[in-house]
Amino acid sequence: MKHKFNELDWINLLKNKVPKSRDVLAGIGDDCALVEAPRKNALLKSDLFIEGVHFKRKDLKLSTIVSRAVSRVLSDFAACGGSPKFIGISLGAPGYLKPKHLREILKEVIFLGRKYNFSLIGGDTARAPKLFFDVWGMGFADKFISRSNAREGDFIFLTGKLGARKFDEKFTPRLKESQYLVSNFKINSMIDVSDGFALDLCRLLKESRKGALIHKAVVPVTRGESDFYRGEDYELIFTVDKNERKIDLLKSKFYFLGTIKSRKFGYKIEDKNKLSNLNITGYTHF
Amino acid sequence: MKHKFNELDWINLLKNKVPKSRDVLAGIGDDCALVEAPRKNALLKSDLFIEGVHFKRKDLKLSTIVSRAVSRVLSDFAACGGSPKFIGISLGAPGYLKPKHLREILKEVIFLGRKYNFSLIGGDTARAPKLFFDVWGMGFADKFISRSNAREGDFIFLTGKLGARKFDEKFTPRLKESQYLVSNFKINSMIDVSDGFALDLCRLLKESRKGALIHKAVVPVTRGESDFYRGEDYELIFTVDKNERKIDLLKSKFYFLGTIKSRKFGYKIEDKNKLSNLNITGYTHF
Numbered sequence A, B: 001m002k003h004k005f006n007e008l009d010w011i012n013l014l015k016n017k018v019p020k021s022r023d024v025l026a027g028i029g030d031d032c033a034l035v036e037a038p039r040k041n042a043l044l045k046s047d048l049f050i051e052g053v054h055f056k057r058k059d060l061k062l063s064t065i066v067s068r069a070v071s072r073v074l075s076d077f078a079a080c081g082g083s084p085k086f087i088g089i090s091l092g093a094p095g096y097l098k099p100k101h102l103r104e105i106l107k108e109v110i111f112l113g114r115k116y117n118f119s120l121i122g123g124d125t126a127r128a129p130k131l132f133f134d135v136w137g138m139g140f141a142d143k144f145i146s147r148s149n150a151r152e153g154d155f156i157f158l159t160g161k162l163g164a165r166k167f168d169e170k171f172t173p174r175l176k177e178s179q180y181l182v183s184n185f186k187i188n189s190m191i192d193v194s195d196g197f198a199l200d201l202c203r204l205l206k207e208s209r210k211g212a213l214i215h216k217a218v219v220p221v222t223r224g225e226s227d228f229y230r231g232e233d234y235e236l237i238f239t240v241d242k243n244e245r246k247i248d249l250l251k252s253k254f255y256f257l258g259t260i261k262s263r264k265f266g267y268k269i270e271d272k273n274k275l276s277n278l279n280i281t282g283y284t285h286f
Helices: A007-017 A062-080 A099-116 A176-184 A195-209 A226-230 A247-253 B007-017 B064-080 B099-115 B175-186 B197-208 B224-228 B246-253
Strands: A024-026 A034-037 A040-049 A083-093 A118-122 A125-127 A132-140 A156-157 A186-191 A209-215 A236-238 A257-262 A267-272 A274-277 B022-026 B032-037 B042-052 B082-094 B121-122 B125-127 B132-140 B155-158 B187-192 B210-214 B236-240 B255-261 B267-271 B275-276
Touching: A007 A118, A024 A176, A024 B267, A034 A083, A034 A118, A034 A186, A040 A062, A040 B022, A040 B082, A040 B125, A040 B132, A062 A099, A062 A186, A083 A099, A083 A176, A083 B042, A083 B132, A099 A118, A125 B042, A132 B042, A132 B082, A132 B132, A156 A247, A176 A186, A176 A236, A176 A267, A186 A195, A195 A226, A195 A236, A195 A267, A195 B224, A226 B155, A226 B267, B007 B099, B007 B121, B022 B132, B032 B121, B032 B267, B064 B082, B064 B099, B064 B132, B064 B175, B064 B187, B082 B099, B155 B246, B175 B187, B175 B236, B197 B210, B197 B224, B197 B236, B197 B267
Parallel strands: A083 A118, A083 A125, A209 A267, B082 B121, B082 B125, B210 B267
Antiparallel strands: A024 A034, A034 B042, A040 A132, A040 B032, A083 A132, A156 A236, A156 A257, A186 A236, A209 A257, A267 A274, B022 B032, B042 B132, B082 B132, B155 B236, B155 B255, B187 B236, B210 B255, B267 B275
16 A cells, blocks of 8 residues: 655655754755764764554644654753754654644654754654654753762752643753753753653662662652652753752752762652652653 | 563663773763764764564564664765764564564674774664664764765766675675775765665756766676666765766776766666666655
8 A cells, every 4th residue: 555655755845844054064865964063072862752652642642742752852962961953853654644744743843943942954754553753863062961970968959840741741851951050050960750750860879879868748749659650751850069059049949859878878768757768660661 | 561671671781782982971871872073074864674664574684684774874874975983773672572682683783883883872772563773873974975966977886786685684885985985086976775776876866956878788787677676785876077087997996887967868778879768766665
């Protein structure tokens, strides 16, 4: 059976619709894109978003699927203290996708590009049994923030409330917040909450070979403790050096959660002066 | 049903097995990879390789599937006169993939990295109904060669014989040939034969807004004219400026096919002094 569009339609659509950018020297339609990188150190990232695994087609509008697929990658750039610059989209296209769907996909990516200041440099497409996106890109950071650099005594913060967003909504990757933090404070480590607050916090601790003490009463939740284990919040967990002087300013703008401890201390949560172990579960894509 | 491996297994495997590289400053396990780019201008590329679309699982060994998925992207870097530097792999993993399959996949990519001098910087994985790879990467070119810059009077060449390779084999992307050509000759345009000689030649001509005269007798085929329309040769078609002095050297090393003509001339093939139109068909992934 012939499909309603082919690879060439996609490339032609990209060629006609993608805004020209000064730093994309050659792009769509050639074997590779040629871009001008503003700095020597580059961030690289890809992220899969697959129907039936990461989302259900019937739950989401196509523009929301695209927005989330792209925003997940932007959130990763934010988590490293960086910004996106060039984004490519590899699209697995099931038979039901029609040219109007392609236009809808592209419109959303171009909208996001304007909003978050990146250039779409193209990407591959091919038929696939289920709709999927592999969004990949290149970005830059004045200062790279790793998840593995938390230090004992660091203050632990969160950029926003857990569980505040619905699963079927677009979300705003915390690029602005990340830039503000990195430019103004001594940020030692950072991670985004993609698979659940507890799980992603523990990833940061594990990579940093540290423990933590979290005060349950100050963790901002919407529905309760279940928000600790829910994925796709896309807020940032970050740790601030204990010698940071503007800690009160940070406390006025973000949520203070607790303190980085030694590895031996473990992952502890304090509730009404009682300590218990932080339960580590979250969402995995298998 | 629980699968036999999860995302963390993959990341841990990558962490343990991927050779350290001086220009990968932070990488596997963090939200983004941080790399040191040797030059200001970068090449970016992604390419999908999907079970049931680009390959059948039963026809190919897993290591061959991986090799081809990666080599297709390397071939695109070659087609631009460039070299790969950092490669990421997004892996769609069906239920039958076991840890030993992951190790096999990784072993092949690391082997290719050593052979073609790129660093594996990670990549995402998630469950998928069919096996697929989205291979993406960043590379560099001293001089970027576009498919859209063929000029009237250019000599048209091919790096190797069409139809010489079997579909179920690994292939060698023409990176060495590309570097030799770009460093030593006035190459105006280049493209790799991924979807068939006739189709890819016509893409180059169309993008360059030119026509061509091809001499059928000198096109190197294995089985006959059917090789014109067969995909996945991964030889390079390139055009050389008419003022290039070392044209005889090129003719001794590569296959001379004909000449770039005006757009008005069209796409013509000469056979025993008779001209006919070049039949444009090839393989498309829809």
